Amino acid sequence: MDLGESGERQISWAARSMPVLTAIGERFAGERPLDGLRIAACLHVTAETAVLMGALRAGGAEIALAASNPLSTQDDVAEALRAYGVAVHARAGVDRATYYRHIHQALDIGPDLVLDDGCDLVNTLHTERTDLLAGVSGGCEETTTGIIRLRQMASEKALRFPVVAVNDTRTKRMFDNRYGTGQSTLDGIMRATNTMLAGRTVVVAGFGFCGRGVAERAKGLGARVVVTEIDAVKALDATLQGYEVRPMAEAAATGDLFITVTGNRDVVRAEHLAAMKDGAILANAGHFDVEIDVRALDELAVEVHRGVRPSTDEYVLADGRRLLLLAEGRLVNLTAAEGHPAAVMDMSFSAQALAVAWLARERLRLAPGVYDVPEEIDQEVARLKLAATGIGIDTLTGDQEAYLHSWRVGS
Structure with a gap:
């Protein structure tokens, strides 16, 4: 063909x-x-x-x-x-x-x-x-x-x-960012690593529409989800939805899988990488490959093993810890999966x-x-x-339409 x-x-x-x-x-x-x-x-x-x-x-x-x-x-x-x-x-x-x-x-x-x-x-x-x-x-x-x-x-x-x-x-924002990104991001991660998420700690950086979707899907698969945020309202929203909210400096030592979804750079930096446990997985679902500081990871590593799994590179640090970077820090859902x-x-x-x-x-x-x-x-x-999809919805009656456009009708 x-x-x-x-x-x-x-x-x-x-x-x-x-x-x-x-x-x-x-x-x-x-x-x-x-x-x-x-x-x-x-x-x-x-x-x-x-x-x-x-x-x-x-x-x-x-x-x-x-x-x-x-x-x-x-x-x-x-x-x-x-x-x-x-x-x-x-x-x-x-x-x-x-x-x-x-x-x-x-x-x-x-x-x-x-x-x-x-x-x-x-x-x-x-x-x-x-x-x-x-x-x-x-x-x-x-x-x-x-x-x-x-x-x-x-x-x-x-x-x-x-x-x-x-x-x-x-x-x-609802269909694509939340549901699409949530599903396709975890699809890419699981294709690349064959990792079981149940019982693991997943750190989601950013609780916008995309981050919310990723957190929901990970929670649905049995993961313990920790959210990091810079926005107080979004952090409060995540807390009220039952997620643990921490700064990345604290989450770095406990996470098994880190997923960045912020739209900003250097969300995972050298000091965070230095604190991570052996075998921690790093994945990015933000648009550009700047959310995880890949240069810092290169500098910390004494060995790099490319392609240990599909779309997976292993970075060996001086103390023997191994960090796994997916999709070169690029969009994991479109690199390791099909988007x-x-x-x-x-x-x-x-x-x-x-x-x-x-x-x-x-x-x-x-x-x-x-x-x-x-x-x-x-x-x-x-x-x-x-x-x-064959789904029907209601329409407003004439009285309902008039009510919504009138200030004279009270209780």
Whole structure:
């Protein structure tokens, strides 16, 4: 079986669990909301992303795609996408220089719109490809990490075009961040290590939507879960949900498995690594490979054994303790496993596709900045997903609608 045929099978399998995005693609084929528009995208090159690319292509867009993580690229899917007419600049396992060269190649399309997953493409546009900025009239961002960077750019008045924060929809945070990240992160860890979680101490760094999902799934498998946080409200939330909350400096000595989900850097540092027990496992489910200080781990180690298990490297410290780093500190769910299930990405990418169509209509009326996805798009995605799964919900009666919009009716 050649790469293209294998990729086609992967895409077809994913599409079975993505009825909402498939229906949107069929609608786009008739409406053609993206006719004449060039899109540069920096996303995980997976089968689920391929279904999104198909919907946008059906809407009339010309697309150039680079990978947002070199370890998540599925080469067979990339080859199948090229046959679909998408210019794919991605290959599994490339180095940092090649990763950025691919982003530049995707930008060479001269985009009208951009799709990003982590803000690397938008950052490159604003630092190295400023010659293209005048032609870009809008973009979409898929991740928490990317939104953090974009809001900082906007606050400094550095952002030159409007960007829709697809990550911040209620459906994305609930379905993708919480349930998708929770399941796929533990899937990657168990594939890489074959570790039993019941009875083990799992330290989850960060109790946002992603961290909450990871903590819930680990607790459901019988783990003792310790949460570390910098936000007092989130720490209180974790405490009231029954989790033990500690600073990382205290948790480091007791954890069997550490999972970072913060969107920040140096969450696990040299002093934490020095306190960890023999056999501790380190995994990252935040977007970039900066949450675990891998350089510090390299410096502490006297030996490094690569590939002792799939996506698992063993670092031997001077006193003989062994620490296991998964996926080189990159996204463990997309490196050691296949990322979110297709049913999860059906909702995330449906919101992405509808946001792109909305942006194509509204982009010329929007000032540079970060914009929320319109509520009607979020509601439409949820309604379509419920309909696809055969679930019905109630609707307001006339009296109920009037009551919600009146201040005159009391108890």
